[in-house]
Amino acid sequence: MKVRIKVNGVMREADVEPRLLLVHFLRDHLGLTGTHIGCDTTSCGACAVLLDGKAVKSCTIFTVMADGSSVTTIEGLGEPGKPHPIQEAFIRKNAFQCGYCTPGMIMAAYQLLTRIKRPSEEEIQEALSGNICRCTGYKSIVDAIKLASKNMYGK
Amino acid sequence: MRSWVLFPKEFVYHRPNTLDEAFELLETLKNCKIIAGGQSLIPLMKLRLAEPSHIIDINRIPNLDYIRQVNNELRIGCLARISDIENSDLIRRTCPMLSECASTIADPLVRNMGTIGGNIAHADPNNDVPAALLALDGKIVAASKAGFRIIDADDFFLDAFTTVLRPNEIVKEVRIPINQNRACSYVKVERNYGDYGIVGVAVAITLNGDICERCIIALAGVSSKVTKAYEASKMIEGKKITTMLIKKASDIADTEAKPVSDIRGSEEFKRRMIRMAVLKALTQALKRIRKSA
Numbered sequence: 001m002k003v004r005i006k007v008n009g010v011m012r013e014a015d016v017e018p019r020l021l022l023v024h025f026l027r028d029h030l031g032l033t034g035t036h037i038g039c040d041t042t043s044c045g046a047c048a049v050l051l052d053g054k055a056v057k058s059c060t061i062f063t064v065m066a067d068g069s070s071v072t073t074i075e076g077l078g079e080p081g082k083p084h085p086i087q088e089a090f091i092r093k094n095a096f097q098c099g100y101c102t103p104g105m106i107m108a109a110y111q112l113l114t115r116i117k118r119p120s121e122e123e124i125q126e127a128l129s130g131n132i133c134r135c136t137g138y139k140s141i142v143d144a145i146k147l148a149s150k151n152m153y154g155k
Numbered sequence: 156m157r158s159w160v161l162f163p164k165e166f167v168y169h170r171p172n173t174l175d176e177a178f179e180l181l182e183t184l185k186n187c188k189i190i191a192g193g194q195s196l197i198p199l200m201k202l203r204l205a206e207p208s209h210i211i212d213i214n215r216i217p218n219l220d221y222i223r224q225v226n227n228e229l230r231i232g233c234l235a236r237i238s239d240i241e242n243s244d245l246i247r248r249t250c251p252m253l254s255e256c257a258s259t260i261a262d263p264l265v266r267n268m269g270t271i272g273g274n275i276a277h278a279d280p281n282n283d284v285p286a287a288l289l290a291l292d293g294k295i296v297a298a299s300k301a302g303f304r305i306i307d308a309d310d311f312f313l314d315a316f317t318t319v320l321r322p323n324e325i326v327k328e329v330r331i332p333i334n335q336n337r338a339c340s341y342v343k344v345e346r347n348y349g350d351y352g353i354v355g356v357a358v359a360i361t362l363n364g365d366i367c368e369r370c371i372i373a374l375a376g377v378s379s380k381v382t383k384a385y386e387a388s389k390m391i392e393g394k395k396i397t398t399m400l401i402k403k404a405s406d407i408a409d410t411e412a413k414p415v416s417d418i419r420g421s422e423e424f425k426r427r428m429i430r431m432a433v434l435k436a437l438t439q440a441l442k443r444i445r446k447s448a
Contacts, residue, residue: 001168018168021197024160026237040161042198043349045264054238054267060197061268064168065190065212108264129348130262 004065007129008076015153016063023047025031033072034103038132041148045131048104049073055111057130077110086110090141091150092113097135104131117153119145163200165204165434167211170212174327177213178300181323189325191234192269211324219272229253229331229365233272238263240271250331254338256287256357272326278380283355287341289383290357290358292304298327305330315379334447336386341440344433345417352376353419354412354429356427356434362444365395372436377412377429386410387433396441405434 002059007030014029026032026049040059042062044142047059050072058071078084083091086109096102105128112119119127124142133141169184171177181187187209190196199205215221219234222243229250231240240246241257260266260274260283274284274329275295286309287293287343293305297320313316320326339359345352361368370382370391387408414425 017165018251019163019165021162021201024162032305037160038199042265045360048264055264056267057264060194061263062168062190062193062197062210065193065214066168111263127263130264 006070018064020063025063032042045104048107085152086148089144093144095140095144101133161201164206166207191273194265194269195209227333231329233326237269238266246320251334256341262349278318281351281376285381286357286373289373290359292373294330296328297323297324312380337442338440340436342436344428356432356436360440367396377414384408401437408433
């Protein structure tokens with residue numbers, strides 16, 4: 001089936017099988033390997049992307065369902081040399097070790113900060129509850145999001 | 156496709172633009188499934204526990220995601236996302252327990268896609284919305300080419316993943332009576348965010364002065380389908396509600412439940428969790444009555 005999806009601001013067209021999951025379209029067809037497959041069972045959130053502005057798990061969406069929609073992956077946030085404030089904060093706060101969960105964490109954080117400018121600790125934890133990290137113990141991630149929120153929206 | 160990742164068996168994909176087109180497809184196709192949020196169906200298809208030959212994507216059908224009040228009834232379209240239900244001002248004002256229930260479902264990412272229609276039609280015994288609907292005297296509107304019928308939530312859920320929905324019907328709408336004399340609460344016990352619940356408890360207490368006129372306790376995840384704790388409710392109904400009465404009722408709240416020992420706990424443990432969660436839910440509901448009094 002033919003699909004037209006705007007990915008990171010660029011219109012992409014392809015002919016795909018209906019059963020092609022969005023995460024495979026992004027990684028294998030478009031070469032955007034920043035989105036990761038961690039569990040494949042909708043648990044870990046490493047595959048999180050924005051679909052029409054909402055953070056979703058791309059391993060649990062058929063590409064055809066996203067036809068006509070707009071998708072933002074981690075590659076769509078900031079640029080090399082000019083990272084997004086959230087990415088900047090993750091670097092400052094050592095909020096990643098192996099980096100596998102990181103893109104998903106950042107997409108979830110991005111959505112949180114568009115909905116709640118200065119979230120509380122609890123709101124941050126709640127927003128990340130669909131993302132699993134095996135390395136950091138989460139504290140540095142939460143701290144990074146607090147820092148990003150401060151830098152993006154001030155005191 | 157690489158061989159070490161999960162993907163479903165091949166299927167034919169249909170994307171109707173109207174309900175009528177969807178009804179037509181349901182009449183003619185064999186081995187078909189409706190997809191809305193896909194957050195239950197797609198994982199099952201990836202594990203090949205579900206192998207539909209046809210998928211009917213109803214996400215493009217307009218005007219199915221509404222949340223509105225019609226007279227004294229809350230009416231929610233089947234495509235309303237769980238996250239929209241969680242955050243809806245109208246629901247928070249008129250039926251906050253539904254918002255509370257929605258906030259316990261899966262995680263924020265899954266809630267962005269999952270729909271109330273899907274949660275009900277899929278009827279996973281662990282699903283939370285069925286328990287909330289039972290406690291709230293909810294009704295389900297099932298629609299097909301032949302028309303529509305309104306089904307009490309009490310009569311809708313038959314068994315695990317089994318409802319009274321006919322093969323050519325879809326869940327079109329959920330209706331919940333608005334009752335400001337009713338104090339409700341939803342409590343979920345789970346090991347971790349996003350895990351399936353050990354038990355989900357929905358309670359609704361209607362007071363007449365000091366006396367409990369009506370008490371409904373609905374349990375999710377501890378039987379082959381959503382179950383009411385009748386014995387516990389009977390103990391409270393018709394009496395003056397006290398913390399002691401609530402405790403006594405909670406002690407028998409697991410009577411009708413048939414929890415199965417599994418990875419989330421032994422039967423004994425689950426029964427204890429039911430009693431604890433019911434006590435917590437009843438206590439919260441009682442507090443809400445006292446606050447508004």
